Amino acid sequence: MPTPASVLALVRAIPTTVRLHNRALVSVSGSQAAEFLNGLISTAVTTPPHRSFYSSFLHAQGRVIYDVFVHATRDSQSQPAYLIEYDATATADAPALFPLLKRHVLRSKVRVTDVSDEFDVWAAWDNDVATSDPKRWTRKQGGIIEPAWDAWPWGSEGEALMDRRADGMGVRRVVRKGDRPLEASTHDEGVPDDYLLHRIIHGVPEGVDDIPPLKAFPMESNLDVMGALDFRKGCYVGQELTVRTYHTGVIRKRILPVLLHPPPNPTSHRLGDGQHEPNITSGRDIRASLTRAPGEGRVARPRGTGKLLSTVKNVGLALLRLEHVDGLERGDLRFELVDGEASVSDNGDSTSWLVTPWWPDWWPKVEVGS
Structure with a gap:
């Protein structure tokens, strides 16, 4: 399932930078900052050297609380410190990150400060510039995929954190309030929907809309493929179930762009033409149904549903059952929105909206055990 041509036509062709209004920052500093974070997040905090990276906070039962970027910086005494970037969109399920970290400080020589009012987070990308990405992957029998990098992939260009969750995502910068990122002189300034579309086309889930706090499992949310999980580090919150899944579990769902x-098919509809396009919101269930009448014998209806996540311009991200995706690739199944808006065909008939996923171009094509 390659990227549909109608989707490629939406790609913003000019270099773009966007201020991410929903991102907040918590500073963690002090002589034991690295040790403190290492016991809480799902990747190893290497010290020395002091480096930036992508990671996540997990619940004790192994579900995701926040996916985060951890920016390496210095405190007022020029000592190593970290700025934890996360989605601060209000949700009833997500515990606030600042008090969550404060509860774990205890006697650690660590200072935790909310610095969201001091800094802004910007993303920047240039679709004409190729970025090197991991070329080697390992895959467990149960479907977990890990990138293997020959060198540290994050933060390799000055103070910019290279976004290596997927090839082509660009960079992220933390700048002082009122300042502008380095890319502002060479890039066009976009709006948040431009970044959302950029993420969706690259198949990158992010934040509470795509990775619902205390509900989403890390591997189903592609955190393994995007480099946010270390299955070999020491103890951290949520490690037990995550490592058990790594060794004995089976990944049955993944987030895919849709x-x-x-x-009748994706190519018959021009995105953005404004004709009969309903306001499709996130959170809708996605049902898999048979595309043709079964042959002899009783054939059970596909079990379970998918979930539509972030959407913009009639593309989105969706959590789908992999067995249903396989059925769609064989031509046996199709996806449609449950209780979705109807469209009107040329002959006046009302039809449900269909959902067609695709595998991002960067998704690893590896054999089990390779």
Whole structure:
């Protein structure tokens, strides 16, 4: 399932930078900052050297609380410190990150400070510039995929954190309030929906809309493929279930980019033409149904549903059952929105909107055990 041509037509062709209004920052500093974070997040905090990276906070039962970027910096005494970047969108399920970290300080020589009012987070990308990405992957029998980097992939260009969750994502910068990122002189300034579309086309989930706090499992949310999980580090919150899944579990769902369109197929609908396009919101269930009448014998309806996540311009991200995706690739199944808006065909008939996923171009094509 390659990226549909109608989706490629949406790609913003000019270098773009966007201020991410929903991102907040918590500073963790002090002589034991690295040790403190290492016991809480799902990747190893290497010290020395002092470096930036992508990671996540997990609940004790192994579900995701926040996916985060950890920016290496210096405190007022020029000592190593970390700025933890996370999605601060209000949700009833997510515990606030600042008090969550404060509860774990205890006697550690660590200072935790909310610095969201001091800094802004910007993303920047240039679709004409190729970025090197991991070329080697390992895959467990149960479907877990790990990138293997020959060198540290994050933060390799000055103070910018290289976003290596997927090839082509660009860089992230933390700048002082009122300042502008280095890319502002060479890039066009976009709006948050431009970044959302950029993420969706690259198949990158992020934040509470795509990775619901205390509900999402890390591997189903592609955190393994994007480099946010270390299955070999020491003890951290949520490690037990995560490592058990790594050794004995089976990944049955993944988040994939999807195209939302009326029948009969994705190429028959021009995205953005404004004709019969409903306001499709996130959170809708996605049902898999048979595309043809079964042959002899009783054939059970596909079990379970998917979930539509972030959407913009009739593309989005969706959590889908992999067995249903396989059925769609064989031509046996199709996806449609449950209780979704209807579109009107040329002959006046009302039809449900279909959901067509695709595998991002960067997704690893590896054999089990390689």
